[in-house]
Amino acid sequence: MIEEEEKLMDYYNRKEVVDSYEQVRFNTPFKKANHEVEISIINAYLKEYSNIKLLEIGVGTGRVTRNLIFTGKGIGVDSSENMLNNIRKKIYNKKWSFIKQNIFNLNFPKSSFDVVITLRVIRHFDNGSIRKALKQIHNVLKKGGLLIFDMPNSDYNCRYLNKLLETKKKNKNEIYESKIPINLLVNELTALGFNIIDIKPIKFEYLRLVSYLAEILKIKWFMNVVFNYIYKKEVSCYNNKKCSDILIISKKSFFG
Ligand SMILES: C[S@@+](CC[C@H](N)C(=O)[O-])C[C@H]1O[C@@H](n2cnc3c(N)ncnc32)[C@H](O)[C@@H]1O
Numbered sequence: 001m002i003e004e005e006e007k008l009m010d011y012y013n014r015k016e017v018v019d020s021y022e023q024v025r026f027n028t029p030f031k032k033a034n035h036e037v038e039i040s041i042i043n044a045y046l047k048e049y050s051n052i053k054l055l056e057i058g059v060g061t062g063r064v065t066r067n068l069i070f071t072g073k074g075i076g077v078d079s080s081e082n083m084l085n086n087i088r089k090k091i092y093n094k095k096w097s098f099i100k101q102n103i104f105n106l107n108f109p110k111s112s113f114d115v116v117i118t119l120r121v122i123r124h125f126d127n128g129s130i131r132k133a134l135k136q137i138h139n140v141l142k143k144g145g146l147l148i149f150d151m152p153n154s155d156y157n158c159r160y161l162n163k164l165l166e167t168k169k170k171n172k173n174e175i176y177e178s179k180i181p182i183n184l185l186v187n188e189l190t191a192l193g194f195n196i197i198d199i200k201p202i203k204f205e206y207l208r209l210v211s212y213l214a215e216i217l218k219i220k221w222f223m224n225v226v227f228n229y230i231y232k233k234e235v236s237c238y239n240n241k242k243c244s245d246i247l248i249i250s251k252k253s254f255f256g
Contacts, residue, residue, distance in 0.1 A: 004176050005104065008124050011174055012060070013080040021061050021083075029220060030211040033227045034203050034245075039067045041200050041247055042117060042148055046070040052114035055140065057103050058121035062087040065096065068117070075113075077101035104129070106136045115146045122149050123178050127188075130180060134192050141252040147194060150202065150247050154181040157241040158205060182246070194250040201243030204230065 011017060026032050042064070046052075052072040059065050059076035060083050068074070076091075076098045078084050084098050091098075101107055103121060116137050122130055137147055180188075186196055207227060214223030 002129065004126060005129055008175065009079045009102075012078075013082050015082055018061065018080070018082040018086050022063060025063055028208075028211060029214070029223055029227075030208045033207070033211075033231065035063065037202050037231050038119065038150070038247065039064065041202070043067070043069045045146060045148065045249060046115065049114060049146070053112060054115045054117065055108070055113040057101075057106075057116065057118035057137070059083065059087055059098065060120075062090050064117065064119050066091055070115075072114075073097075075099065075108075077103075077106070079103070103133045103136060106140050108140045110139055111142045111145075112140050113145060114142055116141055116148075118149045120150060123151050124176055125178060126176065127178075127180055127184075130178065130185070131188060131192070134189065134194075138192050138194065138252060143252055143254045145252045146197075147250050147252070148247060150245055151180070151182070151185065152177055153201070153243055153246045154179065155241055156205075156244045158244075185248070189248070189250055193253045193255075195253050196248070196250050198249040200247040200249065201245075202247050203243055203245035205244050206242070 026035065046054075046069060050071050052070055054068070054070060054072060054074045056065055056068070056074060056076045057078075059078050060080075062076075065074070065076055065087065072095075074096045076087065076096060077100070078087070078098070079100065079102050081100060084100055088098055103118070118137070122133055125133060141147060182199070189196060207230060210226050211223055214220050214226075
């Protein structure tokens with residue numbers, strides 16, 4: 001286990017990080033809108049499946065988990081005991097079971113799952129760890145099985161906007177963010193035996209500006225209208241330079 005991987009696991013096992021996770025994730029209308037976009041894209045893909053076995057890796061507090069719409073059974077794994085205690089209190093039904101497992105050592109038989117979802121996990125790994133994690137996922141996915149995960153977009157070209165709007169994040173220097181070029185990641189996925197189905201934009205930093213202005217001017221309703229309009233427009237026509245985060249949708253190849 002390399003140092004960065006351990007650091008990430010330790011960070012997300014801290015009680016204060018677990019307790020404040022959802023508050024931090026949803027503390028601005030901008031973040032809420034990003035969450036909604038992510039979930040709606042994932043659910044649109046899940047609609048194509050019925051009675052599936054789904055694996056979510058790095059479930060955390062269940063931000064994604066409790067919004068997934070599918071028929072079948074879900075297994076949620078996480079390396080953090082404290083995250084698992086949190087989610088078990090929130091999601092208590094026969095559809096889901098939660099167990100402690102490490103993405104780098106998934107303990108399931110080969111080809112166990114129809115769908116694997118992992119949000120805000122792989123994006124925190126360096127290139128070597130990304131490859132290790134994807135290999136593990138490839139092993140537990142069925143042939144033709146769906147994989148959805150998010151990444152920072154290396155093609156995003158408005159970083160000055162981020163600098164300008166950057167809020168002081170407490171964990172800014174603690175958590176690693178991948179800088180892997182998207183074309184390299186696509187090559188990596190292909191070499192490991194995945195076919196890319198789609199790449200969807202999920203975060204437009206310029207909307208952060210709209211969100212700030214709406215708050216200052218106390219016209220949140222206006223922001224909601226703008227967000228709805230822009231997201232519908234942007235998500236349907238992918239411009240890879242404008243979005244800072246993307247969802248990568250791929251399927252395990254039937255061959256190899
Ligand atoms: C940023 S949180 C994301 C939680 C949730 N997926 C979401 O999007 O809100 C990252 C999660 O990944 C888990 N995690 C970190 N390293 C892991 C590993 N090696 N194996 C499994 N889970 C891991 C953390 O404990 C944490 O719950």
